[in-house]
Amino acid sequence: MAFLLTPVAAQAAPGDLPSPATAVSVLRVPGGGVDLSWDLPVDYGDGGLTGFVVHRSSAGVDTSYAVPFSASLSWSESDAPLDAAYAVSATNPVGEGDTGSYVAQTPVGEALIAAASDRDGGPVRMTEWALPQPVASVSRPAGQGQSDAALGMSLSPDGRMLLSTRPAPGGWQLWSEPVDRSAPPVLLWSSATVLDHPAWSPDGSRVAVGTQASVPSTYVLASTGGAPVREIPATTDPSWMPDGSTLVVSRTAGGPSLPLALVDATSGATKGTLTGTEGATRPEVSPDGRWIAFRRSRVGDVNPRGVYVMPAAGGVARVVPDTAVAVGDLTWSPRGDELGMVLTNMPGSPNSLYRSTIGVDGTPSAVSAHLGARVYQGIQRGVWVGARVAIGPAPSITGPGSALPLDASALPPGTGLTCTLDASPAIPCTGAFSIGKLTTGRHLLLVRSREPSGRESVAARAFMHDSTSPVVRLGTTVGAVTLASTTAATYSATDASGVASYDVRSRRAARGGTFGDFATVAASTTSTRVAVPLSVGYQTCWSVRARDQLGNTSAWSSERCTARPIDDRALTRSTTGWTRRTGSSSYLGTHTSTTRSGARLTVASVKARQIYLVATRCPSCGTATIYVGSTKIGSVSLVSATTRRQSILALPARSLRSGTLSIVATSKSGRLVQVDGIALRTV
Numbered sequence: 001m002a003f004l005l006t007p008v009a010a011q012a013a014p015g016d017l018p019s020p021a022t023a024v025s026v027l028r029v030p031g032g033g034v035d036l037s038w039d040l041p042v043d044y045g046d047g048g049l050t051g052f053v054v055h056r057s058s059a060g061v062d063t064s065y066a067v068p069f070s071a072s073l074s075w076s077e078s079d080a081p082l083d084a085a086y087a088v089s090a091t092n093p094v095g096e097g098d099t100g101s102y103v104a105q106t107p108v109g110e111a112l113i114a115a116a117s118d119r120d121g122g123p124v125r126m127t128e129w130a131l132p133q134p135v136a137s138v139s140r141p142a143g144q145g146q147s148d149a150a151l152g153m154s155l156s157p158d159g160r161m162l163l164s165t166r167p168a169p170g171g172w173q174l175w176s177e178p179v180d181r182s183a184p185p186v187l188l189w190s191s192a193t194v195l196d197h198p199a200w201s202p203d204g205s206r207v208a209v210g211t212q213a214s215v216p217s218t219y220v221l222a223s224t225g226g227a228p229v230r231e232i233p234a235t236t237d238p239s240w241m242p243d244g245s246t247l248v249v250s251r252t253a254g255g256p257s258l259p260l261a262l263v264d265a266t267s268g269a270t271k272g273t274l275t276g277t278e279g280a281t282r283p284e285v286s287p288d289g290r291w292i293a294f295r296r297s298r299v300g301d302v303n304p305r306g307v308y309v310m311p312a313a314g315g316v317a318r319v320v321p322d323t324a325v326a327v328g329d330l331t332w333s334p335r336g337d338e339l340g341m342v343l344t345n346m347p348g349s350p351n352s353l354y355r356s357t358i359g360v361d362g363t364p365s366a367v368s369a370h371l372g373a374r375v376y377q378g379i380q381r382g383v384w385v386g387a388r389v390a391i392g393p394a395p396s397i398t399g400p401g402s403a404l405p406l407d408a409s410a411l412p413p414g415t416g417l418t419c420t421l422d423a424s425p426a427i428p429c430t431g432a433f434s435i436g437k438l439t440t441g442r443h444l445l446l447v448r449s450r451e452p453s454g455r456e457s458v459a460a461r462a463f464m465h466d467s468t469s470p471v472v473r474l475g476t477t478v479g480a481v482t483l484a485s486t487t488a489a490t491y492s493a494t495d496a497s498g499v500a501s502y503d504v505r506s507r508r509a510a511r512g513g514t515f516g517d518f519a520t521v522a523a524s525t526t527s528t529r530v531a532v533p534l535s536v537g538y539q540t541c542w543s544v545r546a547r548d549q550l551g552n553t554s555a556w557s558s559e560r561c562t563a564r565p566i567d568d569r570a571l572t573r574s575t576t577g578w579t580r581r582t583g584s585s586s587y588l589g590t591h592t593s594t595t596r597s598g599a600r601l602t603v604a605s606v607k608a609r610q611i612y613l614v615a616t617r618c619p620s621c622g623t624a625t626i627y628v629g630s631t632k633i634g635s636v637s638l639v640s641a642t643t644r645r646q647s648i649l650a651l652p653a654r655s656l657r658s659g660t661l662s663i664v665a666t667s668k669s670g671r672l673v674q675v676d677g678i679a680l681r682t683v
Contacts, residue, residue: 015046015094016043016045016046016094017045017046017092017094017095017096017097017098018041018043018044018045018049018089018090018091018092018097019041019042019043019045019090019097019098019100020041020087020088020089020090020097020098020099020100020101021038021039021040021041021052021073021088021089021090021100022038022039022040022041022042023037023038023039024036024037024038024086024087024088024100024103025037025038025103025106026085026086026103026104026105026106027105027106027107027108027130028080028082028105028106028107028108029108029111029128029129029130029138030108030109030110030111030128030159030179030180030385030386030387031078031111031113031128031138031140031179031180031181031385032078032079032080032180032181032182033076033077033078033079033080033128033138033140034076034077034080034084034086034105034138035074035076035129035130035138036054036074036075036076036086036088037073037074038052038073038074038088039073040073040090041090041097044090044092045090045092045094045097046092046093046094047092047093047094048092048093049069049090049091049092050069050091050092050093051066051067051068051069051090051091052066052067052069052073052075052088052089052090052091053065053066053067053088053089053090053091053096053099054067054075054086054087054088055086055087055088055089055099055102056080056084056085056086057084057085057086057087057102058081058083058084058085059081059083075088076138076139077138078138078139078140078141078181079181080105082105084105085102085103085104085105086102086103086105087099087100087101087102087103088100108130108131109386109387109451109453109455110130110131110333110334110384110385110386110455111128111129111130111131111384111385111386112128112129112131112331112340112353112371112382112383112384112385113126113127113128113140113153113162113179113382113383113385114126114127114128114129114342114353114379114380114381114382114383115127115149115150115151115153115379115380115381115382116379116380126139126140126142126148126150126164127139127140128140128385129353129371131371131384131386140181142166143175143177143181143184143185144184144185145185145187146164146166146173146175146185147166147167147168147173149166149167150164150165150166150381151164151165151166151167151172151194151195151196151380151381152164152165152195152196152197152198152209152210152329152381153165153198153329153381153382153383154197154198154199154200154207154383155179155200155383155384155385156200156204156223156390157200157201157202157203157204157388157390157391157407157459158204158387158388158389158390158407158409158410159179159334159385159386159387159388159390159410159457160178160179160180160387160410161176161177161178161179161200162176162177162178162179162383162385163175163176163188163198163199163200163207163209164177164198165194165195165196165198165209168190170192171190171191171192171193172190172191172192172193172194172195173187173188173189173190173191173195174187174188174189174190174191174195174198174207174209174225175187175188176188176223176225179385186225187225188207188221188223188224188225188226189209189219189221189225189226189227189228191211191219193211193212193213193216194211194212194213195209195210195211195212196209196210196211196212196236196237197209197210197236197237197238197239197282197329198210199238199239199240199247200223200240201223201240201244201265202240202242202243202244202390202391202459202460202461203244203390203391203392203393203394203461204223204390204392204393205222205223205244205393206220206221206222206223206265207220207221207222207223208220208238208240208247208265209221209238210235210236210237210238210249210250211236212236215233215234215252216234216235216236216252217231217232217233217234217235217236218231218232218235218236218238218247218249218263219231219232220232220247220265220266230265230266230267230268231268232247232249232263232268234251234252235247235249235250235251235252235261235263236249236250236252237249237250237281237282237283239283239284239285239292240265240285241262241285241289241312241462242285242289242312242444242460242461242462243396243461243462243463244396244461245264245265245266245396246262246263246264246265246271247262247263247264247265248260248261248262248274248283248285248292249261249262249263249283250280250281250282250283257278257279258273258278258279259273259274259275259276259277259278259280260273260274260277260280260283260292260294261273261274262274274292274310274314275314276310276314276315276316276317277292277294277308277310277317278303279296279303280294280295280296280308281294281295281296281297282294282295282329282330284329284330284331284332285312286312286332286336286358287332287334287335287336287388287457287458287459287460288336288446288458288459288460289312289444289446289460289461289462290311290312290336290362290460291309291310291311291312291336291358291362292309292310292311292312293307293308293309293330293332293339294307294308294310294317294330295307295308295323295330296308297325304319304324305324305325306319306320306323306324307319307320307323307330307339307341307343307356308320309339309358309362309364310362311362318362318363318364319364320339320341320356320364320368321356321364321365321366321367321368322343322367322368323341323343323354323356323368325343325344328341328342328379328380328381328382329342329381329382329383331382331383331384332384333355333384334384334386334387334388334456334457334458335456335457335458336358336458337357337358338355338356338357338358338384339355339356339358339364340353340354340355340371340382340384341353341354341355341356341368342354342379342380342381342382343368352370352371352379353370353371353379353382354368354369354370354371355368355369355371356368356369386455386457387410387411387457388410388411388449388457388458388459389406389407389408389411389415389417389447389448389449389457389458389459390406390407390408390410390459391404391405391406391407391445391447391459391460391461392404392405392406392407393405394461394463395463395550396463396464397463397464397465397466397496397497397549397550398435398463398464398465398466398550399435399465399466399467399497399548399549399550399551399552400435400436400437400438400467400550400551400552401550401551402434402435402465402550403432403433403434403435404432404433404435404445404461404463405431405432406419406429406430406431406432406433406447408430408449411449411451411457412451412452412453414451414452415449415450415451415452416428416449416450417429417430417447417448417449418447418448418450419433419445419446419447420445420446420447420448421433421438421443421444421445421446422443422444426448429447433445433447435465437467438465438467439465439467440465440466440467440468440496441464441465442462442463442464442465443462443463443464443465444460444461444462444463445460445461445462445463446458446459446460447459447460447461466495466496466497466548466550466552467552468495468496468552469495469546469548469552469553469554469555470493470494470495470499470546470547470548470552470553470554471493471494471495471554472491472492472493472544472545472546472554472557473491473492473493473494474490474491474544474557474558474560475488475489475490475491475492475528475529476490477560478560478561478562479562480561480562480563480610480612480650480681481562481563481564481565481612481614481648481679481681482534482562482563482564483564483565483587483614483646483648484534484564485533485534485564486531486532486533486534487531487532487534487540487542487562488529488530488531488532489504489521489529489530489531489532489542489544489560490528490529491504491528491529491544491546491557492528493546493554495546495548495549495552496548497548497549497550497552498548498549499546499547499548499549500526500547500548500549501524501525501526501546501547502522502524502525502526502527502528502544502545502546502547503520503522503523503524503525503544503545503547504520504521504522504525504530504532504542504543504544505518505519505520505521505542505543505544505556506518506519506521506532506533506540506541506542506543507519507540507541508535508538508539508540508541509538509539509682510537510538511537511566511603511605511606511607511680512539512563512606512607512608512609512680512681512682513605513606513607513682515541521533521542524547534562534564535564536564536565536566536567536588537564537565537566537567537570538563538564539561539562539563539680539681539682539683540561540562540563540564541559541560541561541683542559542560542561543556543557543558543559543560544556544557545557559683561681561683563612563679563680563681564679565587565612565614565648565676565677565678565679566603566677566678566679566680567587567588567590567676567677568580568587568590568591568592568601568675568676568677569588569590569592570603571592571601571602571603571663571675571678572601572602572603572604573592573601574600574601574602574662575596575598575599575600576596576599577594577595577596577599577665578592578593578594578599578601579592579593579594580592581593585645585646586645586646586676587614587646587676587677588676588677590676591616591674591675591676592674592675593616593672593673593674593675594665594672594673595622595665595669595670595671595672595673596665596669597622597665597666597667597668597669597671598664598665598666599664599665599673600662600663600664600665601662601663601675602660602661602662602663603660603661603678604660605658605659605660606628606658606659606660606661606680607656607657607658607680607682608628608654608656608657608658608661608680608681608682609653609654609655609656609657609681609682609683610650610651610652610653610654610680610681611626611628611633611650611651611661611678611679611680611681612648612649612650612651612678612679612680612681613626613636613648613649613651613663613675613678613679614646614647614648614649614675614676614677614678614679615636615638615647615649615673615674615675615676616638616643616644616645616646616647616672616674616676617638617639617640617643617644617647618638618639618640618642618643618644618672618674619639619640619641619642619643620671620672621637621638621639621640621671621672621673621674622638622639622665622666622667622668622671622672622673623635623636623637623638623639623665623666623667623671623673624636624638624663624664624665624666624673624675625663625664625666626651626661626662626663626664627661627662627664628657628658628659628660628661628662629657629658629659629660631654631657631659633651633652633654633657634651634652635666636649636651638672638673638674645676646676648679656682661678661680663675663678
């Protein structure tokens with residue numbers, strides 16, 4: 001672009017009109033405005049140039065705008081029709097020259113929106129510069145209910161929405177509006193104190209904003225607005241870490257040289273500090289989550305004033321050259337490789353926007369580039385806007401079945417995405433990133449977009465992954481033998497992400513034989529106590545497994561086993577002398593008894609390691625001896641000072657035996673042997 005301070009006639013013939021302006025450029029910025037710039041005409045005509053006329057053609061309607069002569073050779077409008085094309089003619093004392101060819105708009109993917117005032121100290125207003133090389137500026141008129149003045153700004157993760165803090169009668173307000181002005185602004189919150197440095201959470205669900213006061217605070221609220229859900233006193237200048245739950249803040253209580261702090265956005269609790277950031281303010285985390293930029297500007301800081309960049313994980317802070325006086329916010333490019341800064345006392349106009357390239361190792365470029373803004377000065381705050389890829393809301397702790405939603409809806413068709421997990425190679429991805437099974441711990445996902453034009457953006461999400469199954473603990477030991485129809489299975493589990501449910505299963509074996517298949521007792525239950533059904537004459541074993549909130553499922557626990565006795569009615573009276581009777585005090589309502597020595601009850605085809613006799617004990621009772629095959633297992637005395645029915649009497653444990661089981665009355669005749677049942681265990 002050429003600049004003209006004093007127009008003079010060039011190759012003029014008397015009465016000639018000037019030729020059209022040359023090199024007309026029409027850039028459409030993300031905010032919906034257009035920036036026009038042009039060079040001087042080849043032929044000024046007669047008498048020198050007096051001005052220009054911008055011609056706009058849209059929907060068959062031509063509109064003209066007179067532009068007084070100025071050194072900027074530029075013009076802009078804030079809300080331009082998408083189909084508008086433009087031409088620029090020149091004027092001289094003779095009149096207006098030829099219009100020339102109309103030029104269509106060239107969309108610009110990125111811009112810097114700043115709060116700036118006129119050269120002559122006029123009011124602060126929102127202004128937008130097209131990038132990569134600003135050629136003009138577009139003033140953004142305030143929306144309905146808004147003040148023209150804006151202080152702090154922040155961009156939503158997908159680049160569509162702009163946060164701004166603005167003065168209002170009796171206080172300050174926090175507003176949200178589409179960058180492209182496609183919908184009216186929305187008032188999110190009003191405060192009596194000055195609101196500054198708003199920040200949008202990486203998943204777009206919350207915003208944080210600081211205050212300027214003698215004792216400032218950071219407030220966290222839903223991105224849809226409403227009363228703050230958390231106040232974090234004695235902090236300000238919030239910026240979100242890529243985990244979406246941690247804020248980097250400046251601290252104000254305790255002196256001017258405190259390091260930046262990490263605080264929990266939900267609880268407000270301090271999680272730590274960043275060594276090497278003493279005296280830092282205005283922290284800004286890069287979109288890839290790798291770097292934190294901040295400025296030092298307070299008098300008395302041990303470290304020199306300026307803008308610094310350090311690893312977000314901690315490390316050495318590198319100063320950006322020639323940034324001794326940083327007066328406003330810092331803002332990262334959508335790619336995370338450039339830093340925009342509001343600086344003063346540098347070559348060019350004071351208090352202007354500059355940019356510095358940040359290397360892959362965090363080293364800033366040796367020289368910061370001036371962004372060349374011409375119309376407005378006194379810039380206070382700026383934000384780098386442009387559509388970008390985003391990672392949507394997701395649990396802070398993920399599991400093997402989890403997926404992180406990817407949002408590329410703000411980007412043009414044909415945009416490709418690649419995902420990098422930790423240090424693994426980048427892979428193509430779209431829609432959602434399926435996590436799969438990772439090691440338990442902290443992980444970082446980077447998503448990069450590349451548009452057909454070559455423009456790129458990046459998003460980061462740090463998350464905790466839980467692939468560890470719950471630890472199951474069984475409750476009170478189950479009795480070896482029970483006469484009841486059920487046994488209580490009690491259990492519990494612990495897990496970092498919380499226990500969601502339990503499964504309980506059981507299996508059984510008749511007469512101590514082979515166990516059958518498992519049967520489900522309870523599936524996906526939240527109860528820690530269930531009744532396991534027991535069958536007469538069967539040994540039943542149960543086990544449990546737990547499932548956490550993320551789907552990790554433990555292995556089945558060890559088994560707890562119990563046996564329900566065979567009823568006396570299932571025993572064969574192999575000899576005479578036995579009498580079978582009913583009675584409510586007997587196991588299953590019957591018992592079989594004898595007073596004859598040598599009387600025998602049998603049951604065929606048993607297998608057991610330990611045998612339990614269910615019998616009546618009384619003062620007149622005798623002795624019973626148990627055999628498996630020809631092997632004597634042991635004898636039990638049924639004598640007791642009082643009568644006790646349904647007594648469970650354990651025989652000595654043996655190695656596994658199989659065969660016909662015999663119960664023999666081995667006391668002298670006349671002593672009572674009253675049998676209720678026999679229980680068998682193999683485990």
